[in-house]
Amino acid sequence: MARQGQVTLDDVAASAGVSRATASRALTGSGPASAAVQARVRAAAEHLGFTPNQAARALASNKAHAVALVIPEPNTIILGDPFLQGMIIGVSEAFHPTDYQVILLMVRPDDPPGKVLRLLHRSFVDGAIVVSHHRTGVERLSGVGVPLVFVGRPWWMHAEVMYVDVANRAGGALAARRFLDRGASRFACIAGPEDMTPVRDRTAGWRETLVGAGYDPGPVEHAPFTHAGGAESAARLVGYGADAVFVQSDLMAVGALRAFTEAGVRVGTDMLMIGVDDSEFARSTSPRLTSVTNPAADLSLRAARMLLGVLDFGRCPVTPEIIQPELVVRESA
Amino acid sequence: MARQGQVTLDDVAASAGVSRATASRALTGSGPASAAVQARVRAAAEHLGFTPNQAARALASNKAHAVALVIPEPNTIILGDPFLQGMIIGVSEAFHPTDYQVILLMVRPDDPPGKVLRLLHRSFVDGAIVVSHHRTGVERLSGVGVPLVFVGRPWWMHAEVMYVDVANRAGGALAARRFLDRGASRFACIAGPEDMTPVRDRTAGWRETLVGAGYDPGPVEHAPFTHAGGAESAARLVGYGADAVFVQSDLMAVGALRAFTEAGVRVGTDMLMIGVDDSEFARSTSPRLTSVTNPAADLSLRAARMLLGVLDFGRCPVTPEIIQPELVVRESA
DNA sequence: CTGTTAGCGCGTTCAG
DNA sequence: CTGAACGCGCTAACAG
Numbered sequence: 165m166a167r168q169g170q171v172t173l174d175d176v177a178a179s180a181g182v183s184r185a186t187a188s189r190a191l192t193g194s195g196p197a198s199a200a201v202q203a204r205v206r207a208a209a210e211h212l213g214f215t216p217n218q219a220a221r222a223l224a225s226n227k228a229h230a231v232a233l234v235i236p237e238p239n240t241i242i243l244g245d246p247f248l249q250g251m252i253i254g255v256s257e258a259f260h261p262t263d264y265q266v267i268l269l270m271v272r273p274d275d276p277p278g279k280v281l282r283l284l285h286r287s288f289v290d291g292a293i294v295v296s297h298h299r300t301g302v303e304r305l306s307g308v309g310v311p312l313v314f315v316g317r318p319w320w321m322h323a324e325v326m327y328v329d330v331a332n333r334a335g336g337a338l339a340a341r342r343f344l345d346r347g348a349s350r351f352a353c354i355a356g357p358e359d360m361t362p363v364r365d366r367t368a369g370w371r372e373t374l375v376g377a378g379y380d381p382g383p384v385e386h387a388p389f390t391h392a393g394g395a396e397s398a399a400r401l402v403g404y405g406a407d408a409v410f411v412q413s414d415l416m417a418v419g420a421l422r423a424f425t426e427a428g429v430r431v432g433t434d435m436l437m438i439g440v441d442d443s444e445f446a447r448s449t450s451p452r453l454t455s456v457t458n459p460a461a462d463l464s465l466r467a468a469r470m471l472l473g474v475l476d477f478g479r480c481p482v483t484p485e486i487i488q489p490e491l492v493v494r495e496s497a
Numbered sequence: 498m499a500r501q502g503q504v505t506l507d508d509v510a511a512s513a514g515v516s517r518a519t520a521s522r523a524l525t526g527s528g529p530a531s532a533a534v535q536a537r538v539r540a541a542a543e544h545l546g547f548t549p550n551q552a553a554r555a556l557a558s559n560k561a562h563a564v565a566l567v568i569p570e571p572n573t574i575i576l577g578d579p580f581l582q583g584m585i586i587g588v589s590e591a592f593h594p595t596d597y598q599v600i601l602l603m604v605r606p607d608d609p610p611g612k613v614l615r616l617l618h619r620s621f622v623d624g625a626i627v628v629s630h631h632r633t634g635v636e637r638l639s640g641v642g643v644p645l646v647f648v649g650r651p652w653w654m655h656a657e658v659m660y661v662d663v664a665n666r667a668g669g670a671l672a673a674r675r676f677l678d679r680g681a682s683r684f685a686c687i688a689g690p691e692d693m694t695p696v697r698d699r700t701a702g703w704r705e706t707l708v709g710a711g712y713d714p715g716p717v718e719h720a721p722f723t724h725a726g727g728a729e730s731a732a733r734l735v736g737y738g739a740d741a742v743f744v745q746s747d748l749m750a751v752g753a754l755r756a757f758t759e760a761g762v763r764v765g766t767d768m769l770m771i772g773v774d775d776s777e778f779a780r781s782t783s784p785r786l787t788s789v790t791n792p793a794a795d796l797s798l799r800a801a802r803m804l805l806g807v808l809d810f811g812r813c814p815v816t817p818e819i820i821q822p823e824l825v826v827r828e829s830a
Numbered sequence: 831c832t833g834t835t836a837g838c839g840c841g842t843t844c845a846g
Numbered sequence: 847c848t849g850a851a852c853g854c855g856c857t858a859a860c861a862g
Binding site: 170172173174184185188189192194195216217219220221222223224225226 | 838839840841842
């Protein structure tokens, strides 16, 4: 049952009356081949419906012509988060003009590490971009044979690891300073998971700035980057009576805003709020949300270019690229 | 440069003091291996950080341990549509307990066919599920060596092709009958792209039922399954003065509802509206939307099971599975 | 239970 | 410019 349906290069070569080597050269253009032969081979391949066996080709040439986008999050999070959506779109956009296929690997937290590791191997993909990584779960990614570009500072460094990031410390500071300028005095933060470097960095910048100005930075609630995560964190903060809350994702901010509103807190009046991502969500709430940018399009493009640089031009090692965030001011703060 | 970082099975075998074949058996469990040897080999593999080369393994065993989810839509559509999101979640959920990795292939309309074809090859994936296919663009998918399960009736049949579907004709009829029961008399339909079988089927059921009841089925506007598509179609229909509009996707319905409302038409009062998908969107509009179910979770599960049946148990051919849609009644109709 | 021997399908040296 | 031979890393038939 296995053999049927498999048209091999040998079949094409035989049909065109040449050797396999010649057929290979004619199809890939990797070597000299007379125009006449080339045409014959191409015609034969077309006629027989030949599709090169990717595995064999990868094995022989050590090139897979594919890159993986690895997102170690449950797929409900991947599909709901504007930042991750932006990354998916951006990465596939960036690789579209190249001949690399983008493969989306949704790694679930409870997946055995081997399941994804075996796919991040040479000759399956030539490289990978890793987004939204947590402290644990991707440790064993070091040592995979392929170059890796992280979006967001990785927890450990390694020869094969490169990264792009937003200056998240500066982002946290931006939010804090805005609140200070608006005269706030009782602060709180709704952060993402504690095991992600961007969260740590934003929180650090936030705290530093407030402490530096002589204020208590207040509580920091850690929760998943979801609507529910924001809402639940907000519920826990209602009693605290903050007049300025920094929420580290617009999606969480939507949930938080709703929870605060239901608790009788008027956001924009009783309480200032700043989100992160500057996504559609920030523009659709009421009041609209002031937000720190987290430019997925820019990040994904840079990450893709960085990976392509290594893949196609052997440019390596590469220094990290850091993007400066900006504050987009709207009604909420 | 290629060799470095590649730990091969030979290295593991040598380190464990056995032959390569034995090492292979010990690691994969594909053959007999004494407990002692198995432990030694596993330890050696762990120690050396061995990761099997997927391409080599696939080439030798003719099994890739991966399935593809193919969605031939621009990624902005994929990420915004509740049905497609449901499919992605459902499929990866269904394959999670198995040892197949799900690979999401986002095929862009302007991608050269070869780019995806070479990936839909044996020894890259063992099979594929194709969702949201249009009339053209996937023709050449016939002849790929792997079993295919379509979600939604395919345009052509082929030995390797199986499918699951919703009884879309019945779905269209359901909407029409509801409108008739509510006493509507001037009908219109906002459909998806004309080159998709579910759209054709729903429209057919819709028309049949209305014509059968002695009414003019009215205009059918074709547009992409997007918010904008719905809004633009609605704008074109405002002058027609329909009192009952069937919109073939909740996402489109949100756009249409907004457009009608802005044009001064009170949906739920002046005009009845029914959507398709019974998604979150249907529950979040005002008035809330009556909707025909299009159960992504159920469809994806059945598609996955069908593919697994062929893959793991050689169950083939398989007869299509058709799910009956239901009408979920809310304020809008 | 283990080692030996063949390939899987292809790219890529080498001679001619 | 073309063909013959080799090897990529692994699994799967055989022998022992």
